[in-house]
Amino acid sequence: MRASRLLSILLLLQARGRLTAQQLADELEVSVRTVYRDMESLAAAGVPLYGEAGHDGGYRLVDGYRTRLTGLTAGEAEALFLAGLPGPAADLGLGTVLATAQLKLMAALPDELRDRANVLQQRFHLDPAGWYSAPDPTPHLAAVVDAVWHQRRIRVRYHRWTAPQDVIRTLEPYGVVFKAGRWYLVARGTDRIRTYRVSQIRRVWTLDTRFDRPDGFDLAGHWRAYLDDFDVRRQRGVAVVRLSADLLAHLPDLVEPGVARAARESAEPTDRDGWLRVVIPIESVEHATGMLLRLGANAEVLAPIELRERIAETVTAMAATYAV
Known part of the structure; x- marks a missing residue:
């Protein structure tokens, strides 16, 4: 355990330059006293490092010193x-x-x-793209990434789903995220940090002005919070559905994971035929209609009544279309 920690200290100093004992302790989740002991051990082992006192002090490796990768474990x-x-x-x-x-x-x-x-x-091969979808065309990704690297403001013409669809926005690009085969830009506009789908950017103008990133901004942490908030905002209601036990078992292949999980956790028997009553989150009546029609005759909506009526109307219209 200690040997691994000593190697971690070397790699941290090599990657980041000067670090204080407190910064090292925070990274390694140990006490400052432990860091002091580790630094003494490294010095005794002949590692060329030195420490500087004061506000701008810390530990550094002697310029030019590099560790070797032979310390890597197989994993x-x-x-x-x-x-x-x-x-x-x-x-x-x-x-x-x-x-x-x-x-x-x-x-x-x-x-x-x-x-x-x-x-x-x-x-082993990792393929992050989703099934049944072509990759998004992203002709402006390179310009966006360049602006992220150099902290340059950009002006974009962005195509959104609501009217007016094409809008001009001036943005401070903080980072890009790759999720399920699609690229997203995290950027601050006039009021707050928003997420933009890169494939919906129709044009990019890189401006001469630079911006300062907020102190402590964590892209991964922001993205996790964004996804949590996104799920809360879009799941505006619930539906009560009666379905067969066989369909419940196959639900993960037919609906998104959150819906399948809610169905599994809320399932309770309703009759002697082995059917179950479940409660699932829905985004809207329109969206839920398409999702639940995909389940076929092994599912019956009990509530809300608006959703039940919408599905009945759709099924009736389909029957008329296919009538011989």
Whole structure:
């Protein structure tokens, strides 16, 4: 455990430059006193580092000192090769860079880890895109990413779903997120931080003005909060549905995970035929109609009455269309 922590200290100092004892303690989730002892051990082992006191002080490695990758465990080496997604990297203009980095990593690994990495690449492949959907065209992704890197404001013509559909926005781009085969831009507009689908950007103008990112802004944390809020906002009501036990078992293949989970957790028997009563979240009557029609005759909406009537009307109209 301690050897792993000492290696982590070396890698942190190598990657970030000067760090205080408190910063190291926070990263490693140990006490400051433990960090002091670890630094003494590293110095005694001949690692060239020095500490500076004062407000701007901290620990640093002597310029030019680099650790070797032979300290990687088998699991760590495998994780690094699984982490590189060639599709998104190519979208960002980093496909060649990723391939070169993997070659350098492979060359630096000991023979036994290199063999494991080769086997891993032959047996595991990560494909982040969703089923039944083509990749979004993102001709302006490179310009957006460049603005993110250099903290440049951009003006975009954005196509949205509500009228007026084409709008002009001036944005401070904080970061991009790749989810389910689609790229999203997280940026601040005139009032607050919003999320924009990159494929809906029709044109980008990069401005000469720079902006300062908010202190402590965490893109991953913001994205998690955005997804939680998105689910709360779109699930505006619930529906009570009677369905067969067989359909409940296959529900994860037919609806989104949150709906299937709610059905499973709320299921209770309704009659002797083995059917169940479930309560599921719905976005709207219109959206729920399409989702529940997909379940066929093994599902019956009990409430709300507006949804039950809408499905009955749709089924009646379909029967008339297909009448012989």
